[in-house]
Amino acid sequence: MTARIATEGLDKSFATPVLKQVALQISPGSIHGLVGENGAGKSTLVNIISGLLPPDSGSIALDGRSYSPASRKAALVAGIALASQELSLIDTLSVAENILLASFPQKALGINRHAVRQRARALMDLVGLEHLSPQTPLAQLSLAEKQLVELAKALSMPEETTRLLILDEPTSALTSPQANLLHQIIKQRSAAGLSVIYVSHRLDDVLSVCDTVSVLRDGVIQLTAACTSLTSNDLIRAMSREELLRHSDDKPRAFGEVRLTVEQLSSTDFPEPISLHCHRGEILGIAGLSGAGRSELLHAIYGLSAERQGRVVLHAAGPDTVIDSASTAANNGIALIAEDRKSQGIFSGKSVSLNTTIAGLGKLGGALSTILPKREQRVSEELIAQLRVKCEGPLQTIDELSGGNQQKLLVARWLQAKSDVWLLDEPTRGVDVGSKLAIHNQLRQLRDQGATILIASSELEELTALCDRILVLSNKKAVATYDRGQWSKEMLLEAAFSNYQGPRAAAG
Amino acid sequence: MLRKLNLVFEELFIFIALLLLVMFFGVMAENFFTAGTLTAILTQLPALTVVTIGMTLVLISGGIDLSVGSVVALSAGVIGIAFTVFELPLIIAAALGIVAGGCAGLVNGVLGSYFRLPVFIVTLGMLEAGRGLAYMVTDSQTVYIGASIQSLSLPISGIGLSPSFLVSLGLVVLAQYALTRTVFGRYLIAIGTNEQAAKISGIRTEPYLTWVLVISGLLAGLGGLMNAAYLGASDPNAALGLELSAIAAAVIGGTSLMGGRGSIVGAFIGVLIISVLQNGLAQLGVSEPVKRVITGLVIILAVLLDRWRSR
Numbered sequence A: 001m002t003a004r005i006a007t008e009g010l011d012k013s014f015a016t017p018v019l020k021q022v023a024l025q026i027s028p029g030s031i032h033g034l035v036g037e038n039g040a041g042k043s044t045l046v047n048i049i050s051g052l053l054p055p056d057s058g059s060i061a062l063d064g065r066s067y068s069p070a071s072r073k074a075a076l077v078a079g080i081a082l083a084s085q086e087l088s089l090i091d092t093l094s095v096a097e098n099i100l101l102a103s104f105p106q107k108a109l110g111i112n113r114h115a116v117r118q119r120a121r122a123l124m125d126l127v128g129l130e131h132l133s134p135q136t137p138l139a140q141l142s143l144a145e146k147q148l149v150e151l152a153k154a155l156s157m158p159e160e161t162t163r164l165l166i167l168d169e170p171t172s173a174l175t176s177p178q179a180n181l182l183h184q185i186i187k188q189r190s191a192a193g194l195s196v197i198y199v200s201h202r203l204d205d206v207l208s209v210c211d212t213v214s215v216l217r218d219g220v221i222q223l224t225a226a227c228t229s230l231t232s233n234d235l236i237r238a239m240s241r242e243e244l245l246r247h248s249d250d251k252p253r254a255f256g257e258v259r260l261t262v263e264q265l266s267s268t269d270f271p272e273p274i275s276l277h278c279h280r281g282e283i284l285g286i287a288g289l290s291g292a293g294r295s296e297l298l299h300a301i302y303g304l305s306a307e308r309q310g311r312v313v314l315h316a317a318g319p320d321t322v323i324d325s326a327s328t329a330a331n332n333g334i335a336l337i338a339e340d341r342k343s344q345g346i347f348s349g350k351s352v353s354l355n356t357t358i359a360g361l362g363k364l365g366g367a368l369s370t371i372l373p374k375r376e377q378r379v380s381e382e383l384i385a386q387l388r389v390k391c392e393g394p395l396q397t398i399d400e401l402s403g404g405n406q407q408k409l410l411v412a413r414w415l416q417a418k419s420d421v422w423l424l425d426e427p428t429r430g431v432d433v434g435s436k437l438a439i440h441n442q443l444r445q446l447r448d449q450g451a452t453i454l455i456a457s458s459e460l461e462e463l464t465a466l467c468d469r470i471l472v473l474s475n476k477k478a479v480a481t482y483d484r485g486q487w488s489k490e491m492l493l494e495a496a497f498s499n500y501q502g503p504r505a506a507a508g
Numbered sequence B: 001m002l003r004k005l006n007l008v009f010e011e012l013f014i015f016i017a018l019l020l021l022v023m024f025f026g027v028m029a030e031n032f033f034t035a036g037t038l039t040a041i042l043t044q045l046p047a048l049t050v051v052t053i054g055m056t057l058v059l060i061s062g063g064i065d066l067s068v069g070s071v072v073a074l075s076a077g078v079i080g081i082a083f084t085v086f087e088l089p090l091i092i093a094a095a096l097g098i099v100a101g102g103c104a105g106l107v108n109g110v111l112g113s114y115f116r117l118p119v120f121i122v123t124l125g126m127l128e129a130g131r132g133l134a135y136m137v138t139d140s141q142t143v144y145i146g147a148s149i150q151s152l153s154l155p156i157s158g159i160g161l162s163p164s165f166l167v168s169l170g171l172v173v174l175a176q177y178a179l180t181r182t183v184f185g186r187y188l189i190a191i192g193t194n195e196q197a198a199k200i201s202g203i204r205t206e207p208y209l210t211w212v213l214v215i216s217g218l219l220a221g222l223g224g225l226m227n228a229a230y231l232g233a234s235d236p237n238a239a240l241g242l243e244l245s246a247i248a249a250a251v252i253g254g255t256s257l258m259g260g261r262g263s264i265v266g267a268f269i270g271v272l273i274i275s276v277l278q279n280g281l282a283q284l285g286v287s288e289p290v291k292r293v294i295t296g297l298v299i300i301l302a303v304l305l306d307r308w309r310s311r
Helices: A042-049 A072-078 A095-099 A113-127 A143-154 A176-191 A203-209 A232-239 A294-301 A326-331 A352-364 A373-386 A403-416 A433-448 A460-466 A489-498 B002-028 B035-060 B068-084 B090-114 B119-138 B147-153 B163-181 B183-193 B195-200 B205-231 B242-252 B264-283 B288-309
Strands: A005-013 A017-026 A031-035 A057-062 A080-083 A164-168 A195-199 A212-217 A220-226 A258-266 A274-279 A282-287 A309-314 A334-337 A421-425 A452-456 A469-474 A477-483
Touching: A005 A042, A017 A042, A017 A212, A017 A220, A031 A042, A031 A176, A031 A203, A042 A164, A042 A195, A072 A080, A080 A143, A095 A113, A095 A143, A113 A143, A113 A176, A143 A164, A143 A176, A164 A176, A176 A195, A176 A203, A203 A232, A212 A232, A220 A232, A232 A489, A258 A294, A258 A452, A274 A282, A274 A452, A274 A477, A282 A294, A282 A433, A282 A460, A282 A489, A294 A334, A294 A421, A294 A452, A326 A334, A326 A352, A326 B195, A334 A403, A352 A373, A352 A403, A352 B183, A373 A403, A403 A433, A421 A433, A433 A452, A433 A460, A452 A460, A460 A489, A469 A489, A477 A489, B002 B264, B035 B068, B035 B163, B035 B183, B035 B205, B035 B242, B035 B264, B068 B090, B068 B119, B068 B205, B068 B242, B090 B119, B090 B205, B119 B205, B147 B163, B147 B205, B163 B183, B163 B205, B163 B264, B183 B195, B183 B205, B195 B205, B242 B264, B242 B288, B264 B288
Parallel strands: A031 A195, A031 A212, A080 A164, A164 A195, A282 A452, A282 A469, A334 A421, A421 A452
Antiparallel strands: A005 A017, A005 A057, A212 A220, A258 A274, A258 A309, A469 A477
16 A cells, blocks of 8 residues: 655754655654654654654655645645644734634635634534634634644544644643543544554553554654554653763762752743752752653743742852842842843844843942943953853854853853853754854853852753753642752653653533 | 945035025025024024934834933023022022932933833833923922023124033034044944844843933933023923924934934934024014925924935
8 A cells, every 4th residue: 555645764853864765664654653752853843744844854754645735725725734842823813713724714705704704613623622713813712722723623634635634732722621522533534544643752542542653763763553452651762862871970960058948839831839949069959751841940030930839048158149030030149041042132233242141230339320331341351251252252243153152141141140050951052063162161160169059951961961950840840859869860750751641621 | 445435425415404404494485595594504503403312322232212302491490499599609500400400310210121111111101200290390480590591592702602512512412423433422322223132242231221311311411501501591381392393303313213223423414404494484474384394394394204214
C-alpha cells in the first residue's frame, strides 16, 4: 500500500542541524504519534510537512506523488490540515469567522453569512462547543475553548479532500472530557481514511490514541513502533541520551548561606504555589518542557507577574528585602535576563554604552544625577574587554552586534549594576557555540565569586553541565528537585512529563 | 571618531537646512534681512519654543501631548483673570497660570501612566476640556492686561532680545542638558525605546511618564504667559492648533514619533525653520492657504529626509 505521506532524507538546519535525514512513513488511516523532548525537531518536521518551512534537502511524497509545498496555502490545497500549538486565530473576529477563515462560503457578491453560521455551528457542535454562539468574539473565549476552535478550523476542510491532519499539542489546555471527545473525533476520521500526525507531551494520550509512534531525538528518528508494544517509559528512554550526563565534577559543592527564598509563590500563569531557595555560590536549574512555566516562574520571582501571591525574600547581612516589584528586584541586586532579547532585553537602535549602563544608573542617586559621557564610555569599554564582546566600541549601535555579543552585553549590564542574584531565561538560546561556552564560563566564574544563579533552560545538557540542583516543572507545577550527581536525564525527563499524565482536572 | 561626527551631524543637518532657507528668503524677498523680520520672528518664537521642548520630551518617552495648545490658552486666561479681576501681583498671576498648566499635565500623566489609559486619548480629552476651561475662566472674552505684561516680550535695551526669548533659549539649553546628561533624560530615552526592557532594567516607568507630562504642562503654562505677554491680553482662542506646530517642529528636528529618539536643540531649529518659513512666505506675498500647503510639504519632506538619513 502506498504511504499517505512519506519523507525521505529530510534535512533542516538553522544555526545548527535540527533535522537529520528524517524518513517517516504514515499509512492512510493511521494515527501516528510524534514525541521527543524540547528542541528534538518535532515542530520543524511538522512545519515542513504543513508548508510553513522548506526543507534544506530531502523529499516528501503524498500518496505516492512528489509533494513540495511552496506555502501553507499550497499545503492546504494538497489536503494537509493543521491545528497548531501556537493558535492561528484572530482575537477580533468571531468564532465562526475564525473557523472558516481559509474557506469562506462564497456567493455572487461577498461572503454567504448564513452558510458561514451554519457550517461553523456544525463544526462547533462536533468539537464540543455547543454552548457558544458562532458570533461570539474569539477574545471572550478561554484558552481551552480557543484550542477547540483551532481544532474546528483544522476540521473545516471538506472531509473528502483532507488527506492528513496534523495536531500539534492539541490537548495542552483541554480538560479530560474535552480531550476524550477530541480523541473520539480523530479515531472516527481515521477509520474513514484520514491520516493523523499527533504531536504531544502527554505520553499516555499518545499511547492510547495512536497506532504507531515515532520518537525524535536531536533531529533523528530513534524509534518507530506500534503503540501496543510500548510503555511511556520506553518512550522516555528513547528520548533521553544517558551517556552525556556524567561530568567530572559530579560531587556536590559547598555553598554559602541562603541568599534567595521564594515562599508559596503563585501567579495567574501558575496557580499552584511554588517554593524554593538558592544559596550564595549555587546554580539552580529550572527544567521543564516548553510551556511548563519556566519563564513565568522567573518573571514572578522578579516581581513582574499579574496577581502575584506569596513572598520572595532576599537575605543579606543587613535586614531582609521583600521583592515586590521589578525595580525593587533590580535595585537590590537581582538581575533578570529574559528569554526574548529583542523585546525584553536590548534597547534597539541605541549605543552599546547606553545598553551597558542603563541598569546601574539607579545607583547614581536620583533622577537628576549627572551622567558623564567620558566615564560612561570608560565603564562600558572595561566591560567590553572583560567579557570579550566583539564590537567597534561603546558608541556602536547594539543592533549591529551578533546575538551572542548582545547577550554578553546584557550580562555586562547587570555586572555593572553589581547584581549578585541572576535569573537567566534561556541564556544561550540562539547564540553561537563560542559565545555559549563563554557565557557558561562567565556564569561559573560568577558562581565561584558567590553569586546566586537561577537558570531556566529547555536544554537539559546545559542544565546538567552547569547546575548544582535542578528543579523540574511539569505543566505549571514544581514536581521534583534533584541534587548534582543524583540525576539522570531519564529521571529529569520522567519528572518533566509526569504532570501531563495522571488524571486531568474535571470538566470546567 | 566617525560616530562622534555622526552625533554632531544629526543637528548639523537641519541647521544647514535652516541656513539654506534663510538664504533663500534673503535672496527672494527684498526686505527679509531687516530688523522688522527679526523682531516678528523673535516675538512669536518663545511660546512655540517652550511648548515644543515639552512636546519633544513627551515624544521621546513614547507618548504624545495633544493638549498643549488648550493649556496655553487656559494658563493665559488664569493669568489675565488673576491679574485684572483678583488684582493679584503679576508675578503671582503668572505663577498661577504656570501651575494651572502643571495641573493639567498632572491629570494627563496620572491617567496615562497609573490608570494605563492611552496618552493620545487622555490628552485629546484634555485638548477639549482645557479649551473649555479657558472659555469658562475668561467668560469667553479676551481679557486686556496691558503694558505691564508686554514688557516680557519687548527687547531689553542694550541686548535686543526679550526676556521671553532669553528664558526660552535658557530652557532649550537646560532641557538638552537634562536629556543627554542626566539619569532622567536617559530613562525617558530608555522607556521610549523599549518600555518592557526599561522595567526589567529596574526603572519604575510610571513616575517618569507622569513627570514628563507634568513638565509638558508646566511649559505649556509658561507658554501661556509668553502668549499673553506677546498679545498684551489673554485670548481664550489663543494657540489653536499649537500642538500640531510643536509636533511638526519636533519631527523636523529629528524626533521620532515612535519614541526613544530626539533632540531638544534639533526641535528648536525645527521651531526656527517653521517661523522663518511662515514669515518668509508672508513677505513673498504667498497667500495663507498656499503657506499652509508649503508648511505641510516641508514637514513631510523632513520626515522623508530623516528616514533616508537614518539608513
